[in-house]
Amino acid sequence: MTELAFKGPSAEQLRRRHLAEKRFRLFAISSVFLGLAFLGVLFIIVAISGADAVRQAKMLLTISLDVDEFEEGKNSNSAQISKADFEGFIKKSMRSSFPDAKTRRMKRELSKLVSSGAAYELREFILTNPNQIGEEITIWVTASDDVDMLLKGKLNRDLPADLRQLSDQQLLWLDQLMEQNKLEMQFNWTLFTKGDSREPEQAGIAGAMIGSFYSVMVCLLISFPLGVLAAIYLESFAPKNAWTSFIEVNINNLAAVPSIVFGLLGLAVFLNFFELPRSAPLVGGMVLALMTLPTIIIAGRAAIQSVPPSIKEAALAVGASPIQAVFHHVLPLAMPGMLTGTIIGTARALGETAPLLMIGMVAFVVDLPTTFTDPATALPVQVFLWSDMPETAFAERTSAAILVLLAFVGTLNLTAVILRNKFETRY
Amino acid sequence: MVKKTLALAAAIIFSSSFAQARDQIKIVGSSTVYPFATTVAEKFGKTTSFKTPVVESTGSGGGLKLFCAGIGVKHPDITNASRRIKKKEVSRCAENGIKDIVEVKVGYDGIVLANSKKSEKFELTRKDIFLALAKDIPAGDGKLIPNPHKTWKDVNAALPAIKIEVLGPPPTSGTRDAFAELAMEGGCKKFKWIKAMKKGDKTLGIKKDKKAYKRICHTVREDGAYIEAGENDNMIIGKLEANPKALGIFGYSFLDQNANKVQGSKIEGNAPTFENIAEGSYPISRPLYFYVKKAHIGVVPGIEEFMNEFASERTSGPDGYLTDKGLIPMGTVERKARDKMVASLGNLKL
Numbered sequence: 001m002t003e004l005a006f007k008g009p010s011a012e013q014l015r016r017r018h019l020a021e022k023r024f025r026l027f028a029i030s031s032v033f034l035g036l037a038f039l040g041v042l043f044i045i046v047a048i049s050g051a052d053a054v055r056q057a058k059m060l061l062t063i064s065l066d067v068d069e070f071e072e073g074k075n076s077n078s079a080q081i082s083k084a085d086f087e088g089f090i091k092k093s094m095r096s097s098f099p100d101a102k103t104r105r106m107k108r109e110l111s112k113l114v115s116s117g118a119a120y121e122l123r124e125f126i127l128t129n130p131n132q133i134g135e136e137i138t139i140w141v142t143a144s145d146d147v148d149m150l151l152k153g154k155l156n157r158d159l160p161a162d163l164r165q166l167s168d169q170q171l172l173w174l175d176q177l178m179e180q181n182k183l184e185m186q187f188n189w190t191l192f193t194k195g196d197s198r199e200p201e202q203a204g205i206a207g208a209m210i211g212s213f214y215s216v217m218v219c220l221l222i223s224f225p226l227g228v229l230a231a232i233y234l235e236s237f238a239p240k241n242a243w244t245s246f247i248e249v250n251i252n253n254l255a256a257v258p259s260i261v262f263g264l265l266g267l268a269v270f271l272n273f274f275e276l277p278r279s280a281p282l283v284g285g286m287v288l289a290l291m292t293l294p295t296i297i298i299a300g301r302a303a304i305q306s307v308p309p310s311i312k313e314a315a316l317a318v319g320a321s322p323i324q325a326v327f328h329h330v331l332p333l334a335m336p337g338m339l340t341g342t343i344i345g346t347a348r349a350l351g352e353t354a355p356l357l358m359i360g361m362v363a364f365v366v367d368l369p370t371t372f373t374d375p376a377t378a379l380p381v382q383v384f385l386w387s388d389m390p391e392t393a394f395a396e397r398t399s400a401a402i403l404v405l406l407a408f409v410g411t412l413n414l415t416a417v418i419l420r421n422k423f424e425t426r427y
Numbered sequence: 428m429v430k431k432t433l434a435l436a437a438a439i440i441f442s443s444s445f446a447q448a449r450d451q452i453k454i455v456g457s458s459t460v461y462p463f464a465t466t467v468a469e470k471f472g473k474t475t476s477f478k479t480p481v482v483e484s485t486g487s488g489g490g491l492k493l494f495c496a497g498i499g500v501k502h503p504d505i506t507n508a509s510r511r512i513k514k515k516e517v518s519r520c521a522e523n524g525i526k527d528i529v530e531v532k533v534g535y536d537g538i539v540l541a542n543s544k545k546s547e548k549f550e551l552t553r554k555d556i557f558l559a560l561a562k563d564i565p566a567g568d569g570k571l572i573p574n575p576h577k578t579w580k581d582v583n584a585a586l587p588a589i590k591i592e593v594l595g596p597p598p599t600s601g602t603r604d605a606f607a608e609l610a611m612e613g614g615c616k617k618f619k620w621i622k623a624m625k626k627g628d629k630t631l632g633i634k635k636d637k638k639a640y641k642r643i644c645h646t647v648r649e650d651g652a653y654i655e656a657g658e659n660d661n662m663i664i665g666k667l668e669a670n671p672k673a674l675g676i677f678g679y680s681f682l683d684q685n686a687n688k689v690q691g692s693k694i695e696g697n698a699p700t701f702e703n704i705a706e707g708s709y710p711i712s713r714p715l716y717f718y719v720k721k722a723h724i725g726v727v728p729g730i731e732e733f734m735n736e737f738a739s740e741r742t743s744g745p746d747g748y749l750t751d752k753g754l755i756p757m758g759t760v761e762r763k764a765r766d767k768m769v770a771s772l773g774n775l776k777l
Contacts, residue, residue, distance in 0.1 A: 279483070
C-alpha cells in the first residue's frame with residue numbers, strides 16, 4: 001500500500017504557474033493602458049482641433065454713420081434704425097480703406113473679406129448707442145471664415161491662386177490690414193452665445209446647449225419620479241407572481257432596445273397621435289425619458305435591494321406602516337444608488353441623436369429656443385450637422401461642440417461619483 | 428419631494444399650449460439642398476420680421492413623405508428635393524388633400540468623381556464608369572457576366588493600371604440615385620441592346636423590359652470595388668487624402684470648398700467646373716427643387732416672402748450668394764420661367 005502524502009507541485013509546475021500569473025497581469029494592464037491610450041489620443045485630437053475655435057479673426061473698421069442714411073437722422077427710433085443699409089456702411093468703409101478696388105470683381109472680392117454677419121453687428125452697435133449717429137466710429141467686426149482660416153494657418157498661401165479660397169489681391173489687402181494692426185484674433189464669443197448659422201464665423205452652440213438642457217430637464221422630470229416609484233413598488237409592495245416577473249423581464253428587455261426604436265415610438269405616439277409640436281425639446285425629453293426609464297428602474301431596484309432588510313423590519317416592528325417604513329427608512333438609504341443610476345442614464349440620454357432624428361430635432365435652428373415647445377436641436381445633433389458641412393472652418397467648430405458635450409457628460413458623471421461618496425452609508 | 432416633482436412634471440406636460448397656429452415656416456427634405464435652404468432661411472430670418480424657418484435634413488424621399496402627409500400646421504410647408512417629385516408622390520399628396528403644389532426650381536448641382544491631388548487626374552467617360560462599377564456587364568450580344576474588371580486599365584486601355592476603388596454614398600442617398608441615373612445609366616445606354624430594353628425594339632427582337640433595364644444599369648457591384656462611405660462627404664474627402672489611389676463621389680459644393688485637396692475627374696472631356704455645369708456640358712448634373720404647399724400660404728406667415736427670397740436674383744441668380752455656397756445657377760430663360768411660376772403660384776404640372 002502506497003503512502004498518501006501531499007507532494008506539492010514540482011519546481012517546473014510552480015514556474016509555469018507563476019508565468020501564467022505574470023502573463024495574465026500583463027494582459028490585464030496592457031488592455032487597461034490600451035483603452036486609456038485610445039481615449040487619450042481621441043481627446044487630444046479633438047482638443048487640439050477644437051482649441052482653434054475659441055478664437056476668431058476680427059477686423060477694425062472705421063465707419064462714418066451719415067445722418068442722411070437714417071430715416072429720422074439722430075432722432076430715429078429702433079425700428080427706423082433697423083431699416084438703414086448696414087451692409088452699405090460696411091462696403092463703403094472697406095472701399096474707402098482700399099480705394100484701389102475699382103472693378104466690380106475687385107469690389108466683390110473686397111467685400112468678401114468681411115463676414116456677412118458684420119452688418120448685424122453694426123446694427124446691434126447702433127441700436128445700443130443711437131447717440132453715435134452722425135459720428136465716425138471704429139468697430140471690430142467679424143472677418144469671413146476664409147480670412148479666419150488664413151490667420152490660423154489652415155489656408156496655404158503658397159498654392160496656385162485658383163486652388164485657394166482667397167485671391168492674390170485679397171491676400172495683399174489682408175497683409176496691409178495686418179500691418180496696420182486692423183486684423184487680429186479675438187475671443188470667439190459668438191460660439192457660446194449664438195444659435196446655428198450657415199456661416200461658420202457666425203455659428204454658435206448656445207441654441208444646441210439650451211435645447212439639450214430643456215430636453216434633459218423634461219427627461220429628468222418625467223423619468224426620475226416614475227422610475228423611482230416603479231422601483232419602490234416592484235421591490236417593496238408588488239406581490240411575487242407571474243405578472244410581476246413578466247413585467248420585470250420586460251423592463252430588462254426595454255433597457256436593451258436600440259434608441260432609434262424609442263424615436264419611432266415618439267413619432268407615432270407623441271407627434272402623430274397627441275399632435276405635439278415637431279422639433280420641440282418637450283417631445284425630445286419625453287422620448288429620452290422613455291429610454292432612461294428602464295435604466296433608472298433597474299438601478300433603483302438594485303439600490304433598494306442593497307438596503308439591509310433589518311432596517312425595514314425594525315421600522316415595521318415599532319409600528320410604522322409599510323409606506324412609512326419605505327419612505328422614511330428604506331428610500332433615504334437607497335437614494336444615492338438611485339441618483340447614480342439616474343445620472344448615468346441621463347448622461348447617456350444627453351449624447352443620443354438617433355431618437356431625436358425621428359422627431360425632427362435634427363434641424364437647422366437659428367433662433368435660440370425660449371420655451372419647451374420652441375424648435376431646438378441638441379448638442380450631439382449639432383456635432384452631427386456641422387461635421388457634414390463643406391466649409392473647412394466648421395471642422396474646428398465641430399470639435400469645439402464635442403468638447404462642450406464631453407464637458408457636460410463629464411460633469412454629470414462626476415456629480416454621480418460625488419453623490420455616491422457623500423451619501424454612502426456603511427452598516 | 429417626490430410628490431412635488433411629479434406635480435411639476437405633469438404641470439409642464441399639460442400646461443404647455445400646443446399652439447395650433449404656427450408662425451414659423453417648417454422645411455424638410457434633401458440633404459443636398461439643405462446647405463442652400465439653410466443659407467436662405469438664415470438670411471430671411473435676419474433681414475425680415477419673420478422668424479427664421481426651421482430646416483430639417485430628411486433626404487428627398489423622406490421629405491416628400493412628410494410633406495404629403497396632410498394639410499395643417501403639424502405638417503411641413505416646404506420640402507426640398509434633389510430630384511423631381513414622382514407621379515406616385517403627387518397622387519399620395521392628392522389622397523391626403525394636397526391638390527395644389529408649387530414647384531420651384533432652384534438651380535443645378537454637379538456630381539463629381541474626384542481623387543487626391545497627389546495622383547494623376549482621371550479622364551473618364553460614362554461608359555468607363557458603368558463598366559467599372561456595374562455589378563454585371565454585357566459580354567457579347569445579350570449576355571451578362573459578373574463584372575470582371577479589377578483595374579481601370581481593364582476597363583479602358585487608356586486609363587492607368589490602378590485598382591478600382593470608388594468611395595460613394597449609400598443607396599439611401601439622393602446623390603447615389605442621381606449618380607446611378609446620370610452616370611451609370613448614361614454609360615449603360617451606350618450598349619444598343621440594353622438601351623433597346625427600355626422601350627422594346629422589334630428590329631433587334633428585344634422585348635420591352637423596363638425593370639431589367641433598370642436593374643442592369645443601376646446596380647452597383649458589391650465585391651469591394653465600390654465602397655459605401657456614408658452620407659458624410661467630408662469623410663470621403665478625408666479618405667481620398669489618405670488613399671491617393673481611390674476615387675470619391677460627392678457634390679460639386681464639396682469639390683469647390685476642398686479644391687486644395689482633391690481634383691474632379693474630367694467626364695467625356697469636360698472638367699467639373701462652375702461654367703461647364705452651368706452650361707450643361709458636364710454630363711453628370713441634376714436640378715434641385717423645392718415644393719410649396721399652396722394651402723399653407725397665408726396660414727403660416729412668410730411663405731410667399733421666403734419663396735421670393737429664394738427665387739430672387741441676388742440669391743440664386745448668376746452672382747447670387749448661393750453661388751458662393753456651390754449652387755450652379757440656371758440660365759436666363761429657365762430663371763424667367765421660374766420667376767413667372769413663383770409670381771403666379773402656378774400649380775405643378777408633371
